[in-house]
Amino acid sequence: MTLQFVYNGQDFVTEAQRSSGNGLAPEPSNFDLTIQAGWSDRMNRGLFRYHLDDLQTRIMPGPHGYVAQLNIQRGLQRRKPEEILSIKQEFNANQFNFNKIDPEEVIFEMTKVVEGRKEKGQLHERWRVVVLVNVSPLEFGHCLFVQEPSCCLPQVLTSFSIQVGIESVLLSSDPGFRVGFNSLGAFASVNHLHLHGYYLNHELQIESVPVKLLVPEKGFYRLLDFPAGFLFYTESECVVKVARAICQVTDFLVESNTAHNLFLTRGSPPSDQIQDEKDHCSRKGVRIAVWPRTSCFGAKDESAFNVALCELAGHLPFKNKKDYELSTEKDVKDVIERYLLPEAEFHTLEQHLTRHLTDL
Numbered sequence: 001m002t003l004q005f006v007y008n009g010q011d012f013v014t015e016a017q018r019s020s021g022n023g024l025a026p027e028p029s030n031f032d033l034t035i036q037a038g039w040s041d042r043m044n045r046g047l048f049r050y051h052l053d054d055l056q057t058r059i060m061p062g063p064h065g066y067v068a069q070l071n072i073q074r075g076l077q078r079r080k081p082e083e084i085l086s087i088k089q090e091f092n093a094n095q096f097n098f099n100k101i102d103p104e105e106v107i108f109e110m111t112k113v114v115e116g117r118k119e120k121g122q123l124h125e126r127w128r129v130v131v132l133v134n135v136s137p138l139e140f141g142h143c144l145f146v147q148e149p150s151c152c153l154p155q156v157l158t159s160f161s162i163q164v165g166i167e168s169v170l171l172s173s174d175p176g177f178r179v180g181f182n183s184l185g186a187f188a189s190v191n192h193l194h195l196h197g198y199y200l201n202h203e204l205q206i207e208s209v210p211v212k213l214l215v216p217e218k219g220f221y222r223l224l225d226f227p228a229g230f231l232f233y234t235e236s237e238c239v240v241k242v243a244r245a246i247c248q249v250t251d252f253l254v255e256s257n258t259a260h261n262l263f264l265t266r267g268s269p270p271s272d273q274i275q276d277e278k279d280h281c282s283r284k285g286v287r288i289a290v291w292p293r294t295s296c297f298g299a300k301d302e303s304a305f306n307v308a309l310c311e312l313a314g315h316l317p318f319k320n321k322k323d324y325e326l327s328t329e330k331d332v333k334d335v336i337e338r339y340l341l342p343e344a345e346f347h348t349l350e351q352h353l354t355r356h357l358t359d360l
Contacts, residue, residue: 003108012170012236016283031171038107039141042133049077052137062329067202068316075319078136081189087257091154097192098149105132129164142198153193155184157250163243165195165264166286175266175283176201180309185259185295187308204314207267215357218245221270228346229291233270259295263313264288293339307339
């Protein structure tokens, strides 16, 4: 029988901190313990495509502080991606999807208790979220959040799936727990709605990079550093509202045939300047980065790394030792640049999104 993980807003961890170097690791939350124990159990039972040991890691010299990791096995042994021809491609039951997995890969099902209902403790039955291991893991704890697998939803974000992603980050006490999304045309390998979650015990610049406020009533910001993208931020009280605003952006991107990646992580509150140490280390809320990018259809793998959710956030899983050892920050930026929208096109998109969100 599948393990049930039931939670409510009181389970959110609201006082997370990024250690300034000499702090102790945070006490794992119930959410962390459940994912980590289930993930480790499946690894020990051989349900993955390869055994993941501690990955060789180096912090690249340079202002971006890229976290490079050597993960040769993932490049060699991951499942062949589905052929994607359109950002709006329909779900195809004949292709691989998460209804075809080994049931043993499922760690638990998530259900949220709805507050304020007449019947105390009534469960939110609108959607079921299945959490399963990614059998070709990027890092420790790499799992997938699949919204109601039996509904066969294509890889297009919904407000609810965004909400689940944000709440998963809030349920973890570990500032290294990340959630992300690749759209079709942005290196999604399966056209069945899912988000990625994993642990990375290294600080990323996206957690505190300065931003410029674009639409105050929607909490919509532009990142002020490479790579060009947008940002939302929420603490535990405003998750539903922010999830809806993010979905308004991703719906606009889908309708305009613009591929995109999202990265959700604990982060400091938005600011247009470098923050003092207290604000810089604060991790009470969640930063949600949205990167529009050029569409990538067919087999266009880079030899060093593909440009998807974690690479745009500064986490680089390299496929071969030579590139891992020799690549510089400039090399990385040159690869990423090829997948970003041209500057003029990004600026036009920013104007359209700002107008669109203001009018809603």
